[in-house]
Amino acid sequence: MKEITDLQREMLKKYHLDAMVTMTPENITYVTGAYIPTQVTVRSRKVIHIITEKHDPVVIVVNIEEPIMRAQSWMDPKSIISYNEFTQNPMMIAIDKLKEFGMETKRIGMELSYLSAIDMDLMHRELPHAEIVNADAAYEEMRFIKMQFELDRIISFGSNIEEVIYGAFASARAGMTEKDIYRFISNGFAEIAKGDKMSMPMVGSGVRSCLLNGEPTDKVLEKGDIVRVDVMGTKDNYYCDCCRTAVVGTPTEHQAETWSKLVKAHDDAIAQIKPGVSTKTIYDNFARQFTEWGFKPVAFIGHGLGLTLHEEPYINTYKDTTLRENMVLCVEPIHVIDGECGYQLENEVLVTADGHRMITGTRHPYQQLATIRADG
C-alpha cells in the first residue's frame, strides 16, 4: 500500500534512518497488510520486512506461510522471500539483503524492544560497521493516527460489540456460571466477527470481579453479584475493546450510586476529547475527582487501540500526548473495592476534527447499571 510505504519513507527521513527492519507481529501486519498466524504461535517462524530510502520493500517469510503472505499482502509478489524453518536462519537472509542494499555502514532502525539478544548479536557480528538504532518510536508515531481504511475496520467492528455483551447479559441468569457468560459472548462474537479472533474475555463475578484480567471460571452467578465483562478481539486484524458491568438482580442503592460516579468519570473524560488536548490533563482531572470520591484511581483511564490492544497514546499521568484527529481511544475508568467487587465501564472513542465521536456506547444506555436475571 503506497500510503504506508510513503509514511515509512517519511519516518526514515524524520528519524535519520537509512533502513527500517520490521519484525513485530503488529507492525508486520501494518507494513505488509498480512497477518501470519504462526509468527505468533511458533515464535521462531520470524517474518522480517525491510525498507530503505531507495529500495522497494521486501519481506522474508517461512515457506509454509508464503501463500498467506501472497494472498493477504499488498506487496509486490516478487519481493516476497521465503525460507525453510529447519535449514535457514531468516535473520541471515535479512542481513544478506541489508548488505545487498548497501547498508553495511548505514543507520538501521529496528524494534529493539522486540529483537532478540541472539539476533542483535548476529547483526553486530555480520554488520559491524552499521549503526543499529531503536526505531520503536517511529513505529508508534506511524500508527498513532489511523488511516481511513483502519478507521473503517475499527468503527464497523467496534460499533457492534456492545450487542454481544448485552446479549450475554440477557441470556445469563443466577445459577449459571462465568463460563456460561463466556459461551454467550463467544457465540455473539463469532456472529459479528465472522470467523475472526476473540481474545479470552474477562468475566468476573462476585469477588472475582476485582481481578482486572481474570478469565471465566465455574463460579456460579449469585443474586447481588457484580459481574464485570471485558471483550477484546480482532476482525480484519483490528481490535475492539469494550467493557460493561452488571448486577445479578436489582441493584442496591449503593451499587447504583457507585455506577453513577463511574459514568460521570467516564463522561467527563470523554467530554474533554478533541484535537489539541493533553492526555495528562484528562487523566489528572479524572484522578482528582476519583480521589475526592474516596475511589483509588487505577494507573490509567485510557489507551490507544488499533493493531494492538493497548497502544499509544495512553491517558495517564506519566506521559503527555496532544490529541490529534483520527486517533482512536478506549476510555475505561475502573473502581475496585478490594476483596469485594470491581466496576468498570469502557467505550471506544474516535477523535474527530472538532471533537470526538463515540464508536461504542451508542446503542444501549450505559448510564444505568446493566442487570442479569436473578430468578434462575
Added chain:
Amino acid sequence: MKEITDLQREMLKKYHLDAMVTMTPENITYVTGAYIPTQVTVRSRKVIHIITEKHDPVVIVVNIEEPIMRAQSWMDPKSIISYNEFTQNPMMIAIDKLKEFGMETKRIGMELSYLSAIDMDLMHRELPHAEIVNADAAYEEMRFIKMQFELDRIISFGSNIEEVIYGAFASARAGMTEKDIYRFISNGFAEIAKGDKMSMPMVGSGVRSCLLNGEPTDKVLEKGDIVRVDVMGTKDNYYCDCCRTAVVGTPTEHQAETWSKLVKAHDDAIAQIKPGVSTKTIYDNFARQFTEWGFKPVAFIGHGLGLTLHEEPYINTYKDTTLRENMVLCVEPIHVIDGECGYQLENEVLVTADGHRMITGTRHPYQQLATIRADG
C-alpha cells in the same frame, strides 16, 4: 511445585549456571503454574522468574496481574513481587534481585532467543561482570519429558478433540462456507475446553486446502472439494493439535487412494515410536516412502506438544532426538498437490515405557477419508 523447582536446580547444575531467569510466556507458566494473559496481549507487561542454586524462586509481575499469579501459581505468595507498568521497569527489579542474590560475577542463564536487545543491553550495563549465557536448551530439556500432571491434562483434553472435528464435518454440507465449519468447531471446542482458548483453526476447502495454515474464509463448500481442518487450542494451558481431511460428497477412487497412502505413512511412523528410537530414522523412513509414491515430503512429519504447539522433539531430518518415555508427539503427514488440494492427518501420541499409546485417533476410524454431505 517442588518437582519443577528440583528440575530447575538439576538444570542449573547440568548447565553450570548460578541462576536462571525465565521470561517466555510458556516457561513462565511452566515454572510458576500461572498463565498471565496480558503478558501475551500487551508485550511490555513482562513477567520474570528468578531461581538460583541457593535462593527460593521469586517472580516479578505487573500489579494488575498479581491477583492472577496469586490465584494460579503454586509459588510462595511472599515471593511474588509486583510493579507499576508506567513507573517501573520490571527488568531493573530483576537486576536488583540478581544483585541481592549475589549474582554480580556469576553465570546467569537467560532465554536469549526471547530476551530483547534493550533488556540485554541493560543486563550488560548493570551487571557488567556477570556472564549472561543462553539457557534455551535447558528449558527445552526440562520440558521434553512430561510430568504426570502434564500428561493428565494433555490426554484428557486431546482425547476429546476428534469429536469436535467429526461433529463439524457432520454439521457441515455443500453450500455452507469455511467459516460455518469454523463456527461448528468453535462451539464444539468451547464445550470440551469449558472456557479455555482455541487458536484460530485451519479450515481450507478446494484449492484453499493447499494453504498449510489458512484461516477460514467465506469460500463456499462445493461437491468434490477436499476440506482440511486443523484444530489447536489450550485447556489448563496445555495444547491439543489434531487434523483431519474430508471430501464433500463421495470420494473419487483417486481421493480414496491418496488418503490410504497418507494413512500408511502416518501408521508406519507411529508404529516405530518407542523409547530409544531416533526421530531422524522415523523421518527418513517416511520421506523415502513418500518420495517413492511421487509425493513431496514436507520438512517434518511430527513435533512435540505441551505448553507450546510446536516444541522439541521434532521428527525431521535435521535434528536427531532419542525418544524417551512420557514424551508427547504429534504425527502429521501432509500431502499437498500444488494448486489443487492438500491432505493431512494428525494425531497425538504418547511415548510409553515399551511403545506408544494414541491420545487422538481412537474414537473415529481415520483410516477412511471423512465425508461432508453434498446435498445442500
